Each structure stands twice: as structure tokens, then as C-alpha cells.
Amino acid sequence: MSAIIVIPARYGSTRLPGKPLAMIAGKTLLHRIWSIAMAVQKIDGVYIATDDERIKAHAESFGAQVIMTPKDIPNGTERAYHAASSLPKTPEIVLNLQGDAVLTPPWVIQALIDYMHADPSVEFATTAVRMTLEHYQQMRQSKQNGAVGGTTVVFDKKQNALYFSKNMIPFVRQIPENGLLPVFRHIGLYVYRYTTLKQYLALPATELELLEGLEQLRALEHGIPIKVVQVDYRGRSHCAIDSQEDIDYVESVIAKEGELIA
Numbered sequence: 062m063s064a065i066i067v068i069p070a071r072y073g074s075t076r077l078p079g080k081p082l083a084m085i086a087g088k089t090l091l092h093r094i095w096s097i098a099m100a101v102q103k104i105d106g107v108y109i110a111t112d113d114e115r116i117k118a119h120a121e122s123f124g125a126q127v128i129m130t131p132k133d134i135p136n137g138t139e140r141a142y143h144a145a146s147s148l149p150k151t152p153e154i155v156l157n158l159q160g161d162a163v164l165t166p167p168w169v170i171q172a173l174i175d176y177m178h179a180d181p182s183v184e185f186a187t188t189a190v191r192m193t194l195e196h197y198q199q200m201r202q203s204k205q206n207g208a209v210g211g212t213t214v215v216f217d218k219k220q221n222a223l224y225f226s227k228n229m230i231p232f233v234r235q236i237p238e239n240g241l242l243p244v245f246r247h248i249g250l251y252v253y254r255y256t257t258l259k260q261y262l263a264l265p266a267t268e269l270e271l272l273e274g275l276e277q278l279r280a281l282e283h284g285i286p287i288k289v290v291q292v293d294y295r296g297r298s299h300c301a302i303d304s305q306e307d308i309d310y311v312e313s314v315i316a317k318e319g320e321l322i323a
Contacts, residue, residue, distance in 0.1 A: 062181070064154035064174055065106045066098045067128075067144045069137035070120070071160075072113035076304050081116050081160055083302065086312045090302055091116065093163050095125050096322045100167040103174050105152065110144035138251070138276065142258050154178075156252040161302040163311055165250065166321055169292045173252045176290050184257040185280060186288040187222070189214050189245040190299075194236065197244050201229055212247040212275060214289055222287040225275050248292065248299070251277070261285060297321070 070081040070091055077083065081091040088096075091109065098107040109120045112132040120127045128144040141157040154177050158170065169188060176186055192200070200211050213230050215223045224230065225247055233242065253261070267282040269275075280287055298314045300307060 062154065062178055063105045063150065063152040064103060064156065064177065065108060065145065065148075065152045066101065066104055066156045066158050066170070067141040068094055068098060068107070068109045068158050068160050069140040069144075070109050070111040070113075070116050071137075071140075072111070072116055077302070079115075080302060081111075082119060083308060085163060085302075085308055086315050089119065090163055091120060091160065092123050093322075094158065094160055094165075095120070095123070097163075097165060097167050098158055098170065100322055101170045101174060103171075103178055104156075108144055108148075110140045112140075136276070138258075139262060142262055145255060145258070151255055153255055154252060155255055155258055156250075159249060159301065162250070163302055164298055164300050164314060164321070165248075166294060166297055169248065169294065170250065172290055172292050173250060176288070177252055177254075183288050184254050185261070185285055186252050186290055187214075187277065188248040188250045188292045189216075189289050190248060190292055190294055192242060192244045192246050194240045194242060196246070197229075197233070197242055200246070204229055209274075212249070214245050214247040216245075216289040220288050220290070222277075222281060222289050224281070225273070225277055227273055227275065245289070245291070246299075249301075257285065 072079055074080040083090045109125050109127045110130050112130050117127045128147050130140050130143045134140045145152055145155045173186055177183055209227055212225055212227055214225045215230050261280055264283050267279045270278040300311050
């Protein structure tokens with residue numbers, strides 16, 4: 062059962078132009094993401110999908126495999142699909158690793174790959190982490206202050222996603238006595254069967270997807286099940302890069318918690 066990781070890497074970024082080449086504690090963002098992906102087992106290849114020659118040249122300088130994609134591809138999901146479709150042998154499993162998720166532990170990615178290998182009936186899967194009371198309160202306060210960052214997810218007893226939202230779901234009327242909340246923060250890491258990814262991208266955008274700005278809702282609205290794999294960051298911090306402030310924060314995390322990849 063062949064599986065690949067695709068890292069979409071676009072040079073253009075409104076808030077941080079040239080983001081994949083941004084330096085973080087002595088190494089570029091792109092190099093860090095690729096190193097994390099390369100630590101994952103049971104995969105047949107890691108590919109950087111880009112439309113920019115500068116990114117291509119940099120990726121090849123540290124030994125990465127690069128697939129050039131058209132400039133007019135609208136998002137990372139479609140770029141990952143285009144890259145997978147360009148390979149001589151079509152992979153069965155495609156994991157889309159966002160090119161700015163620099164603090165994603167390799168064991169979190171491994172959990173998704175293992176899940177797909179273990180159950181061939183799974184079409185589409187993603188990850189979530191149970192929030193501590195402290196993190197829940199921080200996110201709730203952030204949302205009340207108008208922030209849109211951070212997504213929560215609810216799922217059934219068989220790990221099928223019920224809904225994803227930029228709001229806090231479920232509503233917590235009362236904190237449980239043990240402080241263990243059934244509130245899960247969605248981690249934007251996706252893995253698909255190639256055939257499901259192709260099917261998903263052929264579907265029209267949906268009302269809830271456009272309303273929330275969450276593309277995974279398209280799958281749910283069209284009846285494609287999404288499995289939610291609960292993961293543990295093992296005390297590590299989570300952050301994606303969108304600004305210079307994020308870079309500063311990530312560098313402070315690395316200084317405090319150490320490198321993910323030695």
C-alpha cells in the first residue's frame with residue numbers, strides 16, 4: 062500500500078512573502094517541515110510541491126524531491142493532488158502536510174499514516190488533540206476578543222467527524238469535576254485515499270464550507286466521512302507560521318523545548 066507525503070510550498074503570501082524560505086533558528090521553514098516529514102515511517106516518498114523556482118532550488122539544495130505545479134492552483138489541497146497525479150505510479154495514500162506547520166511532531170503524522178495502513182476502508186482522516194482546561198479557557202477568551210484562528214471538532218464514538226467550526230464546540234455549560242473536557246482542537250493535517258482526494262476536489266464548494274472558511278466541511282456536506290484521530294503532542298507546543306511574530310514565538314519554543322528532529 063503506497064503512501065506519500067506532499068508539502069505544498071507557495072512563495073506568495075500576503076502576510077509573509079517568501080514564507081517557505083524564512084529562517085527559523087538557523088534553518089528555513091521549508092527545510093524544517095521536510096525534515097519532520099522525512100522522520101515518518103511507512104511512506105514511499107516525501108515531495109515538495111511548488112510553483113516557484115526559488116523554492117525548487119532551495120529544496121533541492123538539501124536533497125528534497127520537488128514537483129513543479131501550475132501557478133494558478135488555488136490551495137494546498139489541490140497542489141498536493143496535482144503533485145500526486147504527476148508521479149509515474151499513483152500512490153494509494155496522500156498526506157498533505159501544510160508547509161507552515163513547523164511544530165508538528167513526526168509521531169502525530171505517523172499516527173495518521175498508521176491509521177490509514179491499518180484500515181483500508183478509511184477514505185479521509187485528520188487529527189485532533191484534547192484541550193486542557195487551561196488551553197480551552199485561553200481559546201475561549203481569544204474567540205471572545207474576536208480572533209478567528211483555531212478550529213474545534215466534534216466526532217462520534219466511531220471517530221467520524223460530526224462538525225468542524227471556528228467557534229468553540231461543543232458548548233461547555235459546566236466544567237466537569239475532573240476538569241477533563243470533551244473539547245478537541247482540530248490539527249489541520251489531512252490524509253486521503255488518492256481516489257477520495259480526486260472525488261473531493263471534483264465536488265462543488267458548499268454553503269457551510271464558505272460560511273466557516275473550512276474546506277473540510279465540503280466533504281461532510283457531500284457525505285464523505287472524515288475520521289478524527291486523537292493525538293498527543295506529549296507536552297510540545299503547537300504553532301503555524303503566518304507572521305514574523307509567529308517566527309519569534311516558534312524560535313522561543315525551540316529554545317525552550319528543544320528541536321523536534323535532532
